[in-house]
Amino acid sequence: MEWLNDMALFVEVANVKGFGKAADNLGMATSTLSVRIARLERHIGLQLFNRTTRRVELTEAGRLYYEKAARIVEEARLAHQQLNNMLAQPAGVVNVTMPSEFAQHVLSPHLPEFCARYPQIAIHFHLTPNRVDLVGEPFDLAIRMGAQPDSGLISRVLARVHGHLYASPAYLAQHGPPQAPQDLAQHACIRFYSGLRDEWVLSDGKHHCSIAVRGQFMSNSPGMNTRLAVAGLGIAVLPEVLVREEVATGALQKVLPQWRSGEVPICAVTTTRLLPAKVQVLIDFLSEKLRGWL
Numbered sequence: 001m002e003w004l005n006d007m008a009l010f011v012e013v014a015n016v017k018g019f020g021k022a023a024d025n026l027g028m029a030t031s032t033l034s035v036r037i038a039r040l041e042r043h044i045g046l047q048l049f050n051r052t053t054r055r056v057e058l059t060e061a062g063r064l065y066y067e068k069a070a071r072i073v074e075e076a077r078l079a080h081q082q083l084n085n086m087l088a089q090p091a092g093v094v095n096v097t098m099p100s101e102f103a104q105h106v107l108s109p110h111l112p113e114f115c116a117r118y119p120q121i122a123i124h125f126h127l128t129p130n131r132v133d134l135v136g137e138p139f140d141l142a143i144r145m146g147a148q149p150d151s152g153l154i155s156r157v158l159a160r161v162h163g164h165l166y167a168s169p170a171y172l173a174q175h176g177p178p179q180a181p182q183d184l185a186q187h188a189c190i191r192f193y194s195g196l197r198d199e200w201v202l203s204d205g206k207h208h209c210s211i212a213v214r215g216q217f218m219s220n221s222p223g224m225n226t227r228l229a230v231a232g233l234g235i236a237v238l239p240e241v242l243v244r245e246e247v248a249t250g251a252l253q254k255v256l257p258q259w260r261s262g263e264v265p266i267c268a269v270t271t272t273r274l275l276p277a278k279v280q281v282l283i284d285f286l287s288e289k290l291r292g293w294l
């Protein structure tokens with residue numbers, strides 16, 4: 001398809017009516033430009049220019065070709081200009097799926113700043129803890145928590161968070177706070193459904209331990225587990241960023257504060273690395289705001 005590039009060179013020569021000036025405008029050697037035009041003429045099978053020592057003129061075939069080629073080259077130039085404008089001022093709708101807890105507690109406080117930066121971008125949220133099929137559904141971006149499977153999708157880690165142990169004052173008053181991680185085996189533990197066995201792996205930075213836990217309640221939503229813990233139904237492992245309000249109001253208290261769960265990545269997932277500017281700037285914005293969590 002190199003003849004498409006040669007077409008643009010032909011149009012420039014025709015516009016300025018000379019190889020030397022066209023070569024200067026294009027930043028290439030006159031001899032190279034002449035060779036490229038000759039190659040185009042061979043590809044077409046017709047002579048496009050009458051060349052003399054003093055001037056360059058279009059042949060009849062050249063005039064016909066110029067009428068079509070100039071329009072194509074101009075439309076291509078405008079298309080590139082529009083794409084550059086999109087990069088300079090991204091616009092359009094971004095369809096994004098993410099857990100509702102992330103949207104409410106992490107993203108929403110930063111949305112006024114995002115809107116001020118990118119007033120022409122609209123975000124349509126689909127809030128669910130489930131893994132939506134990005135290939136089969138019309139979503140531009142998914143924000144997911146946890147390690148991502150090798151699915152052929154493109155995953156970028158935005159941040160890493162740790163879970164801490166929380167319980168309500170009422171639960172701790174009734175059952176007493178655990179004094180060591182091993183005590184959790186005797187408590188009601190609110191578990192996060194992951195398809196794995198009921199085991200919490202905790203660390204204090206120096207030591208690691210695995211505790212088999214039990215309890216009446218399990219969900220796939222950190223928000224639901226937070227509500228269950230606030231209701232006094234057990235101890236839950238929750239990301240600190242999602243329960244700041246509950247801790248500030250005293251609805252939840254940290255249990256075994258020196259212990260925490262392993263880190264959980266927060267990932268931006270897309271179907272391709274070649275992203276529209278409106279999607280790329282949203283990912284970059286989230287990465288900027290979450291950078292301190294890495």
